[in-house]
Amino acid sequence: MRIRLDLSYDGTDFRGWATQPDFRTVQGSLEDAIAMALRIPLVRVVCAGRTDTGVHARGQVVHFDVDRADVAASAGRSRGPALDALVRRLNGILDGDVRVRRATEAEPGFDARFSALWRRYAYRIADRPELIDPLTRRHVLAWERRLDVGLMNAGAEHLIGLQDFAAYCKRREGATTVRTLLAFEWTRTPHGLIEGRVVADAFCHTMVRSLVGCLLIVGEGRRPPPWAAEVLSGRVRDASMTVVHARGLTLEEVGYPDADELAAQAVRTRARRTAE
Template identity: 65%
Template structure:
């Protein structure tokens, strides 16, 4: 059987999602807990997106393939459904900064990574002294200069759509930097906090934080509104585009198609992106 697991975590004390020898990671903690609860030598999951060091998540999604008999055996004599017992027992041994929100059986065609239609991130900034709340300092970036959200939103329009985002990604051999951003917009929450919402089919390494760094540079008046589009057109990584700190970034949600469309979605996302598609 294939199980979808929805996770949330505070990334402040994790060295990102992916397992790394000798370092505390979300994947390392989670897979160790799974192996313990399911009484397996090891457990391996596939995740929707590997978050970087310090990045938080409310809506991370992973999947796990498991023999049904192993799940039933792990539940023991619990009167609850086995997946309910699994969630309860996982949360009983996981650290407080990592929680399982739910677990559900899904079709074999579901893939936490390749079935995803989009990922939605939020980036939160306190850009005025009266908005800085020390109680949320691990989740909101404190900025010393006020941000011009109108200028940032005007600049963001040049980044919408299908593009090669090489200017905003840390290069990885064999990995494409072609992505489609469907939403990139700043607004203020009732508390006064400035929050950016960004939605794309996928993100490459450090892409969201580089986008935020670029737009905040414009929002502080240190570059013109046209600078974001100019950097995009350059199609090469430049130290002039700062990578914003991880502290303000949260993976909020991952979207998936209806069950009947899962198989077709896998074919689309596993196909190589054609650079000719990009303007």
């Protein structure tokens, strides 16, 4: 059977999502916990979005394949559903900075990565001294200069749509930097924080943090809003633009099509990736 897990984590103390020798990663911790909970050899999980070092997730989605009998056996004498028992076992094994929110049997054709239609991230900033809270320092960026949300939104408008985001991505050999940015907007929360909402079909390495870095410069008034488009058209990284810290970034949600479209979406996505 294929199991879908929905999970959240604080990325501060992880060296990103992907398993790395000698480093603590989200994938490595989760796979070890699954193997222990089900009393099976190590399994591999597939995630919807591989988050970088220090990036958090509230809505990460993964899948893995396992023998149905192993899931049933792991429940022991539990009278409830076996997958509910699995959630309890996993959360009992994992450290507190990773929580499995639910486990379900995946619909036919479901693939956590390739069936996804879009990913939504949020980036949170405190740009006033009275908003900088040491209790939220792990997931809110402290910025010591005031930002103009209107300017940031004006700059973001230039980036919407199907674009080559090479100027905003760390290049990987053989990988495309063409993405469809579906939404990019900035608001102030009732508590005064600045929150960026970024939605795309997929993101390349460091893309969100690079986009935010550009708009911080615009928001300070150091560059006009059209500069975001000028950087984009250059297709190379601008030395004056920094990749902002990961602490303000959270993967909030992943969107999937209806059950009868999951397999077809996975096929379409794989075809595009193969063409890269």
